[in-house]
């Protein structure tokens with residue numbers, strides 16, 4: 129395995145027919161890190177991964193492994209392992225032969241191949257299936273073969289592109305744990321592409337959130353969860369209530385925001401000026417349900433969805449805004465409630481400036497604020 133201290137992406141950009149699919153990606157990946165590239169469909173995640181892998185030439189920028197320039201090398205010279213969504217196994221070869229294939233190409237001795245293949249198959253718990261063909265395995269087992277095939281080569285970096293998206297929900301959770309376990313026990317460095325924020329938050333040491341080909345924020349799961357840099361990241365991080373309001377006066381660390389019959393106090397993030405249009409974001413679990421007679425925003429419950437220990441509630445304010453709430457209080461549809469929020473949990477972001485340059489590539493996810501009145 130080529131040991132490196134860091135892998136550096138320096139202004140990595142890729143366009144298709146003049147349209148930027150990925151623009152100016154700067155990122156330093158440290159050895160042993162698990163990095164998730166996260167963002168909606170079409171934001172440039174796979175483009176970034178394919179640029180790293182060498183499957184796509186860069187339009188601009190460079191990639192460095194310590195002091196060695198990598199982006200001019202073909203994929204096979206980079207020493208990376210890849211795991212794809214569709215497994216990409218050889219259907220006519222057994223599990224064992226699929227895993228051995230890359231080592232045979234590298235002319236590793238037969239004894240070493242046997243030892244390393246046995247070890248890789250054991251790591252992914254496929255000992256009993258080693259003689260089977262891929263078609264005789266479940267989706268999860270096939271993905272384990274793909275992972276074994278990648279790690280058997282002891283790659284300096286493992287690239288994974290939505291490896292779990294073809295699996296059912298239960299298996300996805302199991303494989304998630306498995307991938308994290310392998311990453312840790314083998315001391316891998318992993319770059320993992322996903323559009324599933326929960327998967328990214330649970331797996332990665334650091335996340336890179338992309339939108340329309342541009343990095344929005346790089347941070348630990350905790351940083352992104354509690355301090356999204358802008359409303360687009362907040363939207364992606366589960367701030368399901370995004371309210372288009374107007375900024376009022378500041379008072380210490382807090383800020384008054386109002387509009388659509390709401391008068392709230394929040395915490396500004398970034399450059400928020402009095403009188404400016406803002407987007408106030410709050411997570412469902414940070415909205416507190418109170419009795420009809422209480423203080424706060426008055427609303428009527430519309431939908432109550434049982435979700436195990438908690439319930440998800442949709443309520444509509446008197447001014448017609450739809451709020452998503454979540455908690456252990458279980459109101460009934462039609463109930464009148466009041467809703468309050470801790471100012472520290474209501475993040476107030478600048479709205480996109482009018483005439484802001486359109487993103488190079490629009491994500492296909494509707495990312496307008498959910499409650500604009």
Ligand code: ATP
Pocket residue numbers: 144148149167168169170171172173174175176323489
């Ligand atoms: P998904 O989650 O849907 O795979 P993604 O975030 O991985 O999306 P990319 O596949 O990187 O997105 O694509 C980014 C943008 O670049 C998209 O608008 C896509 O249409 C465009 N694109 C990607 N590959 C090509 C190509 N070979 N030719 C032309 N445009 C491309």
